[in-house]
Amino acid sequence: MKALEISGITFSYDHPASEEKADLRECALKEFTLSVASGRISALLGPNGAGKTTLMRIITGQLRGYTGKVTIFGRKNMDRETLQLIGYAPQPISLFASLTAMENLRFFGTMADLPDKQLGVRSREMLETMGLADYAEKRVSSYSGGMLRRLNLAVALLHAPGLLLLDEPTAGVDPQSRHHIYETLKKLNAEGMTILLSTHIMEEAQRLCSQLTLLDKGSVVFAGDMADIDDLEKFFLEKTGHGLRDE
Amino acid sequence: MIFRKLKELMRKELLILLRDRQTIPLLFIMPLALIFFLSLALQGVYADKVTEQQIALVLESAERTPKSLQLEKKIAGNKLVRRISRPPGYDNDRLFEYGGAQAVVFIPEGFAGGTRPVEIRFDPVLDAGYKVALRSLIIGLAAEVVLGVDDIETTMANFVVERTTKNRNFPSPLQQSVPGWSIFAMFFIAIPMSIAFLREKNDGTLPRLFTYPVSPNLVALGKVIPYYLINLLQIGLMLICGIYLMPQITGLSFNLGEHPIHLVPVTIVVAAASTGFGVLSAALARTPEQSSTLAATGAVLMGVFGGIMVPHVVMPLIMKKLAMISPMYWAHQAYLDIFLREASFGSILPKLIILTIFAFFCFYIAGRRIKWM
Known part of the structure; x- marks a missing residue:
């Protein structure tokens, strides 16, 4: 079964009022298609501005007004049940800094409809998994970069989603925290969780992922098995060019 | 949920x-x-200025006649004023600036004989409402003493009636x-x-x-x-x-x-x-x-x-x-x-x-x- 199927997605941030000038609009995604098999870790790579975060936001229901189709575990509507199947760790640390780790988990767990009893147990489990159990009652504002990343991931995993979407989950963390996150992801995948990983770190993608989708200027430039690629960075530059992407 | x-x-x-x-x-x-x-x-x-506060007053008299003593007693006993003493060495300017006084009332020698009037000096920054109120009070009390009337306000009450409506503004x-x-x-x-x-x-x-x-x-x-x-x-x-x-x-x-x-x-x-x-x-x-x-x-x-x-x-x-x-x-x-x-x-x-x-x-x-x- 496919955990995630995206077909023919086109999306532009331009205002809909400019519909008559549709040909002039710059599309963040153009006829984008992607398929992630259940139980796999798939890498989503692309230069800055390629459309990775836009895609993540479409999958998680944050962006509307696109054409095309998104299917999650066979579900087409972005309803309550579908959203509960997704866990999303966004690139910015999206946590409430003046709340403790436990309070953050309680908040997001409640939003994910986790029952109270389960919420406490899962929160403690996640803090344990992420090596944050000793800091459960500390305010997030006192956390280091690595701790924040791990808690950001813990929040996404709290309701045990079937599909985990990670947008640069190791940005700005030390090697220890990075290693911890990699091991956690491998373990979760071994337990059957499907993961879509957006990253700029080639080593990370090659180490963790079995599938690769390479995205540039809103379109897929490559989709295939990671095993077929020897040097990912070289391959990436061949496909997307050496020009700087400063937009 | x-x-x-x-x-x-x-x-x-x-x-x-x-x-x-x-x-x-x-x-x-x-x-x-x-x-x-x-x-x-x-x-x-902007509140009800005169009735809610007392005027700090230095009251001095240069003569010890029954009339001047009676006036002094009437002024000191009025609820509009609060009598204070002049600190030693303080002139009027210093009294107003540092002594906490808002007015000085002086009963001169010759008041009882009708040759000299009562003198009032106000703190220059005192609100005009207070000045008018104190001035009227001193005039009324001096008239009571000079004319030998006991309570001029009660006597005059039959001639003037206040019809002010209750303060709602x-x-x-x-x-x-x-x-x-x-x-x-x-x-x-x-x-x-x-x-x-x-x-x-x-x-x-x-x-x-x-x-x-x-x-x-x-x-x-x-x-x-x-x-x-x-x-x-x-x-x-x-x-x-x-x-x-x-x-x-x-x-x-x-x-x-x-x-x-x-x-x-x-x-x-x-x-x-x-x-x-x-x-x-x-x-x-x-x-x-x-x-x-x-x-x-x-x-x-x-x-x-x-x-x-x-x-x-x-x-x-x-x-x-x-x-x-x-x-x-x-x-x-x-x-x-x-x-x-x-x-x-x-x-x-x-x-x-x-x-x-x-x-x-x-x-x-x-x-x-x-x-x-």
């Missing part, structure tokens, strides 16, 4: 609000300090300050409210929230209700301080009027208007910095025009008219209707309707303009 989420949204909002070290001073300490200091500052400026300093600065602080809630919204929007927590099964309406309610409750708490605490604490500290009186029950609908509507203003500030700004400037400037301007900073009753006519553009004016007048004018609910209602329209306008515009992500 919805109520559980709403409760958690509100809990989160309140925790963040109460843990913000700048918020509590802004919402609670600031109005308390303003009520305290500005009530004292306003004392005697001039609030006492606490009547002005307690609702005024409470309303001001209630509208200041727009600052933490809009900052919190924009901070969450910009740091990604709000967009992340929408990856969960939760509707924008529920999120909006979860944000507005805690601030609304804080508004109710603000006015409640300020009224309690106004009734019990401030009179003890300042010696000023404060009462709720004959219909304190009207405070309930007035406060409900004023809190809706102030949270509406907060939501509008959040919707119009793009960054927390913009929103705090917008909300603070808006609240201060509304306070200036609305008769919070300068009492409406002492404003010139043009400003009195302009005041009506400020929702704080309507809110303040609604409270003064209760405290001062003993107004019926029917006469407060038009003010509440205006405030409700303002609240709806704010929520409507915000609803159309707000971008959650």
Whole structure:
């Protein structure tokens, strides 16, 4: 079964009022298609501005007004049940800094409809998994970069989603925290969780992922098995060019 | 399920609000300090000046005749004056500047014989109302002594009758300050409210929230209700301080009027208007910095025009008219209707309707303009 199927997605941030000038609009995604098999870790790579975060936001229901189709575990509507199947760790640390780790988990767990009893147990489990159990009652504002990343991931995993979407989950963390996150992801995948990983770190993608989708200027430039690629960075530059992407 | 989420949204909002070290001073300490200091500052400026205060008076006499002693006794015993002594070596100028005196009354040698009149010297900065009152008092008492009449005021009462209606326009300093600065602080809630919204929007927590099964309406309610409750708490605490604490500290009186029950609908509507203003500030700004400037400037301007900073009753006519553009004016007048004018609910209602329209306008515009992500 496919955990995630995206077909023919086109999306532009331009205002809909400019519909008559549709040909002039710059599309963040153009006829984008992607398929992630259940139980796999798939890498989503692309230069800055390629459309990775836009895609993540479409999958998680944050962006509307696109054409095309998104299917999650066979579900087409972005309803309550579908959203509960997704866990999303966004690139910015999206946590409430003046709340403790436990309070953050309680908040997001409640939003994910986790029952109270389960919420406490899962929160403690996640803090344990992420090596944050000793800091459960500390305010997030006192956390280091690595701790924040791990808690950001813990929040996404709290309701045990079937599909985990990670947008640069190791940005700005030390090697220890990075290693911890990699091991956690491998373990979760071994337990059957499907993961879509957006990253700029080639080593990370090659180490963790079995599938690769390479995205540039809103379109897929490559989709295939990671095993077929020897040097990912070289391959990436061949496909997307050496020009700087400063937009 | 919805109520559980709403409760958690509100809990989160309140925790963040109460843990913000700048918020509590802004919402609670600031109005308390303003009520305290500005009530004292306003004392005697526009309130019932003469009857509420005593004039500090140095009373001196150069002769010891029965008439001069009688006059001295009458002046010293009058409730309008508080007799103080001249510190040694103080001339009149120094007496007024440093000695705490507001007037000096001197009974010269020859008063009893009718050759020299009583002399009065006032502190040059003393309010004209006090001067007139003291002057009339001394003339009346001197006439009593000279003419040998016991109580000239009672004798004259048959010729002059006062028909002044009860004061319904001039609030006492606490009547002005307690609702005024409470309303001001209630509208200041727009600052933490809009900052919190924009901070969450910009740091990604709000967009992340929408990856969960939760509707924008529920999120909006979860944000507005805690601030609304804080508004109710603000006015409640300020009224309690106004009734019990401030009179003890300042010696000023404060009462709720004959219909304190009207405070309930007035406060409900004023809190809706102030949270509406907060939501509008959040919707119009793009960054927390913009929103705090917008909300603070808006609240201060509304306070200036609305008769919070300068009492409406002492404003010139043009400003009195302009005041009506400020929702704080309507809110303040609604409270003064209760405290001062003993107004019926029917006469407060038009003010509440205006405030409700303002609240709806704010929520409507915000609803159309707000971008959650």
